[in-house]
Amino acid sequence: MASTVSSVFGIERSLSGKAWRWRGGNMDLSDGNGSLDDLITQLLLSRGVARDDLDRHRTPTLRAFLPDPSHFRDMDTAAERIAQAVLTEETVAVYGDYDVDGATSAALLIRLLRMLGRPARYYIPDRLLEGYGPSGEALVRLGEEGASLVVTVDCGAMAHDALAQAHAAGVDVIVVDHHKCSAELPRAVALVNPNRLDESELGAEHGHLAAVGVAFLLAVAVVRTLRARDFFADRPEPDLIGLLDLVALGTVADVAQIRGLNRAFVAQGLKVMSRRANVGMAALIDASRLKRAPVCSDLGFALGPRINAGGRVGEATLGVRLLTTENPDEAAEIAQQLSALNEERRAIEAEVQSAAEAMLEGQHNRSVHVLAGRGWHPGVIGIVAGRIKEKTGKPVVVIALDEDSGKGSGRSIGGIDLGAAIIAARESGLLVAGGGHAMAAGLTVDAEKLGPLADWLDDRLGGAVARAMESGTMPLDLALAPGGLTPELVDALDGAGPFGMGWPSPRIAVGPVRLVRADLVGNDHVRLVASGNDGRSFKAIAFRAAESPLGQALLHGSRGRSLWLAGRPKIDDWGDRLQAELHLEDAAWAD
Numbered sequence: 001m002a003s004t005v006s007s008v009f010g011i012e013r014s015l016s017g018k019a020w021r022w023r024g025g026n027m028d029l030s031d032g033n034g035s036l037d038d039l040i041t042q043l044l045l046s047r048g049v050a051r052d053d054l055d056r057h058r059t060p061t062l063r064a065f066l067p068d069p070s071h072f073r074d075m076d077t078a079a080e081r082i083a084q085a086v087l088t089e090e091t092v093a094v095y096g097d098y099d100v101d102g103a104t105s106a107a108l109l110i111r112l113l114r115m116l117g118r119p120a121r122y123y124i125p126d127r128l129l130e131g132y133g134p135s136g137e138a139l140v141r142l143g144e145e146g147a148s149l150v151v152t153v154d155c156g157a158m159a160h161d162a163l164a165q166a167h168a169a170g171v172d173v174i175v176v177d178h179h180k181c182s183a184e185l186p187r188a189v190a191l192v193n194p195n196r197l198d199e200s201e202l203g204a205e206h207g208h209l210a211a212v213g214v215a216f217l218l219a220v221a222v223v224r225t226l227r228a229r230d231f232f233a234d235r236p237e238p239d240l241i242g243l244l245d246l247v248a249l250g251t252v253a254d255v256a257q258i259r260g261l262n263r264a265f266v267a268q269g270l271k272v273m274s275r276r277a278n279v280g281m282a283a284l285i286d287a288s289r290l291k292r293a294p295v296c297s298d299l300g301f302a303l304g305p306r307i308n309a310g311g312r313v314g315e316a317t318l319g320v321r322l323l324t325t326e327n328p329d330e331a332a333e334i335a336q337q338l339s340a341l342n343e344e345r346r347a348i349e350a351e352v353q354s355a356a357e358a359m360l361e362g363q364h365n366r367s368v369h370v371l372a373g374r375g376w377h378p379g380v381i382g383i384v385a386g387r388i389k390e391k392t393g394k395p396v397v398v399i400a401l402d403e404d405s406g407k408g409s410g411r412s413i414g415g416i417d418l419g420a421a422i423i424a425a426r427e428s429g430l431l432v433a434g435g436g437h438a439m440a441a442g443l444t445v446d447a448e449k450l451g452p453l454a455d456w457l458d459d460r461l462g463g464a465v466a467r468a469m470e471s472g473t474m475p476l477d478l479a480l481a482p483g484g485l486t487p488e489l490v491d492a493l494d495g496a497g498p499f500g501m502g503w504p505s506p507r508i509a510v511g512p513v514r515l516v517r518a519d520l521v522g523n524d525h526v527r528l529v530a531s532g533n534d535g536r537s538f539k540a541i542a543f544r545a546a547e548s549p550l551g552q553a554l555l556h557g558s559r560g561r562s563l564w565l566a567g568r569p570k571i572d573d574w575g576d577r578l579q580a581e582l583h584l585e586d587a588a589w590a591d
Contacts, residue, residue: 153215372398515528
């Protein structure tokens, strides 16, 4: 991504303590002059796209971004083994993780095998009783029940003991994963993972894929292998494009970086989702109370949390059941059940978050917050870690303790590879188990090693965290007068999407303005009405900001003063007329 070096309006310290910088070139249209004609070009360039590659990125398609799956290590071996299972009518089981990426990955392969005439069974471990990843006991049991081939998805890259047990029992296992790997790989027929340390150069370039993206590449390879064997001489080939709604959901919900191939997956997957061909996905959309076709943010904030709720506080298989069913009544019932579980999850999460935040008082000098408590529900600790990370700007690990050990989940900040640190901590003997990727990780730790683990993470990551926090910048793409904040502008900005992790949605500055109204809504949201010198006004809201320095300044210190407001422009479709509003992230004095 392009560096942010040019100052915005000379703002070196905003109300939240940040320096404002242009993400790319200066796009100051606040004086009413200028044109939006080259806005998409500017947004693409500022997100790291080379000028001679602009056309490919304007409309990301699979044709433009899909690599040859054979470039990935073990991909052809995995495809050959699955093709063999299809041709010889073997029983195949798909072993998935209990989160959205695991559910969508499992559903994708189950639907693929179903289209190839081979029904597949699935196994999703219980988060509380079995924990993350394949267990040897479960793999052996699947073999005893008739499965000669098990494909693990979104797990397995570090399951050395479990896969050794499966091999000893004569069960073939293919691993499809994206988590960090150690140099020594577990024993499997094939391990397809772009984050293998011995991955090819092209494969390693796709290390940002979610597991469901890797599963889609495997599906392409399987169909190609069967095509070479004339399997489709008397039957139709599977509609792989029709599986992209699953790929989009898993990719966004797993917070994978939305760049390169992932942008194509999400852009095309949203189109597939709008057709509502997958009855489970359609039921999920309806249960989320969406009255329009989903957009990228809906996958992360509406659809994904409902699938996750099954694995967090309910029945782990609900997500896969929903996304593979062909029965509309069953789909509607499961979707409603997941929505109810999501509400239950919210209440549990609030309790754990409150208890965890109370522990922050004694950790101001920590570079990495390690927060642990007894009785905390393991199903919500990842969400809580993410919330506290956003609040503190530091990596956070939240651990649910039982009698002698704890299950933990961590979330990181940009530039800090938490997954690699957790793997190193495990290799140093501080953890019973652990792994993950740069932005998220999971672990199991003995209770007596909590203190040493916290110290070790502080020592290893402290310098990098300090440098990341010192940067303290707020990247901006565009500045406007209030009259320029229109639905048409939001539509124009969306032309550079889809947006997500690694491909940030445009952030704009609007002003100068004076606040006509500032009040508290909900638990801790700050709602504003701002008016500019051009006589135009607009609404803005700062979520979960009431107790922050920014929120306090807006509520109590802004009377009569002129400000610049910065945030993400959104469409407010409440009411009869579409309006543009600002989801506020920062503000700075303009006088």
